[in-house]
Amino acid sequence: MDTMLTIVVPCYNEEEVLPISSKELLIFLLKMIEAEKISNESQIMFVDDGSKDNTWEIIEQLSNEDKHYTGIKFSRNFGHQNALVAGLTSAEPYSDAIVTIDADLQDDINSIEQMIDAYHDGNDVVYGVRGNRDSDTAFKRKTAEGFYSVMKKLGINMVPNHADFRLLSKRATQTLLEFKEENLFLRGMVPLVGYPSAKVFYARKERAAGESKYPLKKMLSFAFEGITSFSIAPIKFIRNLGIFILIIGIIYMAYIFGRNISGNTISGWSSIVGSIWLLGGIQMISLSIVGEYIGKIYTEVKRRPRFIIEKNIRDK
Template sequence: MRLSVVVPVFNEQDVLPLFADRLRPVLDSLGGSYEVLAVDDGSSDATPAVLELMRRQWPQLRVVRLRRNSGHQNALTAGLHRARGQYVVSIDVDLQDPPEVIAEMLRLAESSGLDVVHGVRADRRTDSPFKRWTAGAYYRLVRRVAGAAVPANAGDFRLLSRTAVDALTGLPEHRPVYRLLVPWLGLPSGEVTYTRERRAAGRSKYPIAKMVRLAVDSITGFSAAPLRFATWLGCAGIVLCLLLAAGVLAAHLWGNVVPGWTSLFVAMVFLGALQLLCLGLLGEYVARIFTGLQGRPDYVVVFDSATVDQGARVAVRS
């Protein structure tokens, strides 16, 4: 099979028909065999019914359904583990990333022998100012933490070769952040720029809480810098406390002591906040160790249409 397209889906009943109307002509025009893996990430609306109807009308569509909402990155993982194509494209269903770019990605990968082709957002004017500001801050932060190899403004719209997919699925990651993991592999890569469009229908499934979670996973999963930051912050706190102690001692020797509790109160609050911050940073790493020791799966598949279709073909033959 030449191409697999992995599409995480969560409560997208309104946009799914629009997405299929744009994606299918692109894939049909490429030539060669392909499949589309729609990974239903525990949707609670009519998304499963819409996907089942689409599957009956689109033979290349394959539906993988997760038992519960496991998160965007884990839904991507489920799709990557089940993709069978020599090249695998991951794309969101909201049509902010245009499916027409897939043809350009595939041509670039095949003509230049690339294992990775990133979709880079050259124009984000359709995003809100807050979204652009937070995205810019995120990419500046992760480039500083994970290295300059991380393309700026490259999300999860990318093409991967079979070599890259096998390398990714072989990693023992419990909280994968693919926009950092893929550059970390160091495989030959290229970029295709495009203009980010408005969401075709529905509302964003990535609120501020999930954005913060992604940023925390990105930092704690790729760097020990927060631990070192806590160490340096503790050292700075100790130095500040020594300076305060020296100032209090000097005031006592000069007889310029003013009774009061302000300085003591400020020092106690500062040290308490410092301790809580350091404990919180340590807790993030301990939580990752705890999750790894548990060994629980990041997602649970309850339905894979490929298995159903294969069973139907066997029944017909017998």
């Protein structure tokens, strides 16, 4: 089989897990080559997203040991989504298909074989989808379900329980790279490509070593990024909330006016102060949401590069 496959692996401070995952990825790659499902020129590309440990040194050592390893190094940390785009951009010119997978290998490597089969069956996009979330805590399961539910209600087309473990054909990669926005949310962008797609279900494993790069705070930030990158529903919600509060205010004023006419009034500051705090809080939240959209516009119009590559092993 002449299919040139590149497996793109974003890395940030992965010195603990990289020696383990790189070996497993190479074993799988060689197995696929031996089975003649992919070309012998297929590679594993590590993208060092500005790591502060010895991640890049490990990548260089791996590339010296085996030709199937390659890598690129960012000049600083640009973020996971930009690392994926950099890998796609670098691999696209010479790859027929590209698989993206995280370095911790919680996603099942063996599922890539099913992805390749689906690609050979004519699918340009193959999503790796978790069969269940039994390994997650109850809190994480509920928040994940809530996130996908909110995204669906906002009209954002996403594949539930799919992260960034997927296969893209050459033309799907080329089309995706035509999306030039700076605020990246690939889980929402890939379905917009619209080519034939398939799903491969797998069981997510525990992280082999190291710590998760997505704590709760970062996950919430990522979720908010996805919502504001694909929908103006929050702004519409603010508008509707403002109308609702205005109506309540008019009713309340009519009520107070009626009490004043009857002479049955109660003096005090509690209702006034409560109203001030309520409206003040709503205004602050509203301004912050509107500001988020303005900030995204500011980021887009600057047209700064998504990433800067300091070193590329293929250039040697």
